[in-house]
Amino acid sequence: MSRQIALLRGINVGGHRSFPKARQLELAESMGLKEVSVLLQTGNIVFADPGTPPGETERALAERIADELGLSVPVLVRTRDELAAAVAANPFPEAVAEPKSLHVTFLSAAPADTSKLDALDLAAFAPDQFRLTGRELYLWCPGGIGRSKLADVVSRTRLGVTATVRNWNTVTKLLALADA
Incomplete structure (x- = not known):
């Protein structure tokens, strides 16, 4: 199965912009993302490709983070193949x-x-x-x-x-x- 990887910028660094690993997992799953794994506390979320282009996934994640946590967090998404490249x-x-x-x-x-x-x-x-x-x-x-x-x-x-x-x-x- 194809995967996407979300890279969140500037969270949980130096005690600022707190977004714990468990909450990252919960938020991703609440968006309907499947097979979600979170690596470390620093915003690395791997999930089954939702069938949307990476740019659309980026926007959806950033909007949900802003809505639910009140944080403006830039999100970059790469496909598994882009990361492998x-x-x-x-x-x-x-x-x-x-x-x-x-x-x-x-x-x-x-x-x-x-x-x-x-x-x-x-x-x-x-x-x-x-x-x-x-x-x-x-x-x-x-x-x-x-x-x-x-x-x-x-x-x-x-x-x-x-x-x-x-x-x-x-x-x-x-x-x-x-x-x-």
Whole structure:
């Protein structure tokens, strides 16, 4: 059976925008979504494809969250195949051995203007690296994302699209859930 994966942005981070895992499951099921699994507290919901395009699922989830919790939460949805393609497109296969050092920023659309990213002097941030591939931005920080100056610059770069970040462990666990 085909699956969709909802990625909620900015919930349960630093004690803000509380939306517990159990409530995420309850809300998804109350919308009629089937075979729902929630990974972690940070807004990762895997469910049977409801037969709607991902963009429609995004809007429905965001509206329900706003109506029931009073929270404005951006939601990005990927199909199982889109998530598998993002995993396969990883431009840093050597980083998989240290999955906490690799992050994927999921974007609502491919940015129309990448000039700010293109202008970065990557040598100044070595060994950290990033690659933008369609609707995913991969960020590899061998020394950890918390100390990465590149991660800070990239996260502050406005691309004109909605974005939410997941580490490689979470990305691959979501794919495994979608394949279960």
